[in-house]
Amino acid sequence: MAPPPKFTGASAAFGTLPVLKEERELGFLDHSWINIGLAIATWAFLLGGSTALVVGARDGIYAIIIGNVIGVSIMAVSVCISTGKFGIEQFTLMRSVFGPTGILILVGFFLAIYGVGWSAVLSIMFGRAISGVMNQVGGTHIGENDLGVTLFAILAIAISWLLLWKGPTAVKWLNRFVGPGKLILCFSILFLIFSHKSWSDISNAAPLAPFDDHRINFMIAVEFNLAAGFGWWPVLGNISRFTRSPRAALWPNLIGIFAAAVLGELVGLFAALSLGSHDPTAWMIPLGGAFVGVTALLFVGLANITAIVSIFYGMCLAMRQAGGRYFEALPWGVLTGALFLPVIVIAFFPGQIYDNFFKFLAWTALGFAPLSGVTAVDYLVLRRGRIKQCDVFNDSADSDYAFWRGINPASFVALAGGGLVYYALFNPQSLAAHGPFIWVSASVPACVIAALLHYVLTRTVVMPARLGGY
Amino acid sequence: MTITSASPDNEMRRELNRRLNIIADPNYADPARTDISSREIGIWFAVTTFILVVSIAMWIGGN
Numbered sequence: 067m068a069p070p071p072k073f074t075g076a077s078a079a080f081g082t083l084p085v086l087k088e089e090r091e092l093g094f095l096d097h098s099w100i101n102i103g104l105a106i107a108t109w110a111f112l113l114g115g116s117t118a119l120v121v122g123a124r125d126g127i128y129a130i131i132i133g134n135v136i137g138v139s140i141m142a143v144s145v146c147i148s149t150g151k152f153g154i155e156q157f158t159l160m161r162s163v164f165g166p167t168g169i170l171i172l173v174g175f176f177l178a179i180y181g182v183g184w185s186a187v188l189s190i191m192f193g194r195a196i197s198g199v200m201n202q203v204g205g206t207h208i209g210e211n212d213l214g215v216t217l218f219a220i221l222a223i224a225i226s227w228l229l230l231w232k233g234p235t236a237v238k239w240l241n242r243f244v245g246p247g248k249l250i251l252c253f254s255i256l257f258l259i260f261s262h263k264s265w266s267d268i269s270n271a272a273p274l275a276p277f278d279d280h281r282i283n284f285m286i287a288v289e290f291n292l293a294a295g296f297g298w299w300p301v302l303g304n305i306s307r308f309t310r311s312p313r314a315a316l317w318p319n320l321i322g323i324f325a326a327a328v329l330g331e332l333v334g335l336f337a338a339l340s341l342g343s344h345d346p347t348a349w350m351i352p353l354g355g356a357f358v359g360v361t362a363l364l365f366v367g368l369a370n371i372t373a374i375v376s377i378f379y380g381m382c383l384a385m386r387q388a389g390g391r392y393f394e395a396l397p398w399g400v401l402t403g404a405l406f407l408p409v410i411v412i413a414f415f416p417g418q419i420y421d422n423f424f425k426f427l428a429w430t431a432l433g434f435a436p437l438s439g440v441t442a443v444d445y446l447v448l449r450r451g452r453i454k455q456c457d458v459f460n461d462s463a464d465s466d467y468a469f470w471r472g473i474n475p476a477s478f479v480a481l482a483g484g485g486l487v488y489y490a491l492f493n494p495q496s497l498a499a500h501g502p503f504i505w506v507s508a509s510v511p512a513c514v515i516a517a518l519l520h521y522v523l524t525r526t527v528v529m530p531a532r533l534g535g536y
Numbered sequence: 537m538t539i540t541s542a543s544p545d546n547e548m549r550r551e552l553n554r555r556l557n558i559i560a561d562p563n564y565a566d567p568a569r570t571d572i573s574s575r576e577i578g579i580w581f582a583v584t585t586f587i588l589v590v591s592i593a594m595w596i597g598g599n
Contacts, residue, residue: 083548084555087566128595132588139584147572312572316580451571456556 082387084455085153085308092305094314100305101322103245104376106252106330108191108346108369109184113294113327114334115344116424120276120283123269126335129287134324134331137295140513141434142319144442145303150315152455156303157384161458162535163444166465167472173384176433177300178405181381183419183426185223186412188370188377190420193219193413194347195363195370202351202360210345211417219413222367226374227406230382231399244372247365252333254362258353259333263340271339277497281504286497290424291331292509293431296438298323304380345420378402428494435509436484439517440477448524448536457535466535474534476523484516 092100117126149156157177161169193215197208208214259268276283302319309315337349347366351359382402396404412419419426445451457466469475492499492508502511528534558564 083552084559086555086558087564087568090566090568124598125595128591131591132595135584135587135591139581143577143580147577151569151571153568309568311567312570313576315568316572316576320580320584446577455559459552459556 082155082158082383090153090308090310092309092314094311094318097306097309097314097318098322101302101318102326103248104301104305105323105326106248107373108188108248108366109373110327110330111334111337111346111349112187112191112344112423113290113427114331114336115338115346116290116427117287117331118335118338119274119344119424121273121287122271123336123339125284126287126339127332129284130291130328130331130335133288133291133293134295134327136510137292137435138298138319138324138327139295140442141296141299141438142302142316142323143446144438145299146306146315146319147312148441148445148451148453149303149307150309150312151451152453153307154455154458155307155383155387156300158387158458159303159453160441162449162453162467163441163474164477165467165469165472165474166461168469168474168478171473173381177381177384180297180300180430180433181377182405182408182412183430184377185226185374185406185409186219186419187423187426188374189219189222189226189409189413190215190416191347192222192367192370193217193416194345194420195350195367196221198347198351198363199360199367202356210348215416216413219416220410222371222374223406223409223413226371226378227403229371229375230378230402240368240372244365244369248330248369251362251365251369252330254358255333255337255349255353258358259336259340262353268336268339274338274342274344279504282499285499285504285507286492289431289492289507289509290427292435292507293427294327294331295324296434296509296513297427297430299434299437299441300384301377301380304383378405381405425494425497428492428497431509432485432488432494432512433481435488435513436481436516439484439513439515440480440520443517443521444477444524447521454535466533469528469533474528476528477520479523480516480520483519484512487515488512 114126114130117129121129145156149159152159157169157173160172163169164172194210196218197206197210197212197215200206200214201208206214273283277286298319302323306315306319334346337346337353338344341349341352343349347363350362350366353359354362382398382405385405386396386398386401445453454466460467461472462468467474488494488508488511491501491503491506491511524534524536529536559566559569
């Protein structure tokens with residue numbers, strides 16, 4: 067048998083090709099560990115802290131479990147089964163749902179907002195963490211929204227860009243320390259909290275900034291956590307495509323993402339309620355004292371750099387692939403650098419962005435809940451697991467997935483419909499709740515309506531036109 | 537260079553074609569490419585629904 071041709075191209079670094087059997091490296095346990103490392107991150111502390119804004123410990127525990135289990139169960143089915151089976155990069159595979167031009171629009175608009183927003187939040191968190199270190203060690207007096215925070219945030223962006231440009235593999239090396247370190251940090255915070263406070267202190271602590279209505283507070287907390295669960299949509303498909311079996315693609319999301327995220331968020335919830343602040347960078351020194359606190363803050367800073375690189379790597383990969391010939395002339399360093407520019411601009415408004423993190427979270431749910439519904443119904447119900455692999459890589463009009471000028475309007479109308487339902491029930495900007503929100507949340511109806519719309523429009527418009535390869 | 541490059545002779549396109557040919561071979565066996573069963577998806581939703589229902593019941597019970 068002849069050896070396969072030597073493949074030396076850039077895709078070795080950019081890895082968007084369909085994976086072969088021998089390249090599937092993730093069994094059940096490996097996939098679970100990767101998901102645990104992803105879920106227990108500084109963002110879990112932020113989410114737990116945001117939950118503490120509206121509910122106390124007891125309601126918070128249930129809100130975190132309920133929101134995450136619904137979000138993760140739907141999101142995992144919508145992306146991990148298909149990418150696990152075909153081994154194709156998630157946004158390339160999604161051409162079968164949105165069309166090649168459609169996925170470019172989706173990636174260029176929605177994913178960019180998501181990546182830029184999260185990176186801004188994490189870089190500002192880095193800025194506040196390092197400012198805390200400087201205040202403690204160097205005797206400075208940098209306020210939480212001062213220019214110093216912005217300058218450190220820009221430093222985080224610069225380091226992230228250099229890592230992304232010169233060697234994303236360095237992040238894999240860093241993650242060997244950061245991954246276990248996050249688990250240690252999690253349990254250390256729990257230990258320190260319960261060595262200072264009793265359970266009754268924590269369970270009796272009032273939420274930090276609740277609304278008047280107890281039921282609305284609880285459902286807003288559930289909604290934040292639904293957003294967290296659905297928010298994994300752009301991330302997990304590109305991991306599960308390396309799994310060795312359908313079972314290994316699906317179940318580690320429950321063990322890894324759901325269980326680990328719940329643990330990380332509970333730590334955030336308890337810490338925020340104990341210390342009266344939803345900002346994780348404000349917890350470390352009061353909890354651990356100068357030495358432990360400074361060490362923890364430095365670690366939070368490092369963990370945020372690896373998180374920013376991970377988010378941006380996936381986003382740039384998706385943009386480069388979705389952009390096709392439009393983006394191929396752009397050098398990798400220029401593409402990544404261009405995407406970091408808006409993050410730098412946003413870093414000049416640390417208070418408005420970081421302290422309103424929960425609003426950003428709600429806005430992302432407005433997009434990801436309908437996306438999860440549309441992609442789940444498209445793959446599992448309409449296609450019954452069948453996708454023409456050659457055609458997802460085919461840009462020409464004879465591709466099954468060319469739809470109308472490269473766009474599937476049915477999926478976009480469904481997304482818009484789901485988004486409108488979300489907005490009608492829950493305003494992500496003002497957090498004003500309407501109608502049956504207190505019973506059904508906003509993400510769940512948005513997901514269901516988008517799925518139904520996509521199903522009906524595909525059956526009545528796309529399939530009769532003999533488009534989409536259904 | 538990307539897979540969707542306009543250039544017909546690009547390295548990624550050649551590698552992509554090689555991989556698609558391997559995958560299309562009827563003798564190619566990859567356990568990951570088997571369809572997940574409806575039963576497995578049913579169990580998945582049964583487990584997550586169980587977690588959900590127990591959590592809601594405990595929350596209601598506590599109020």
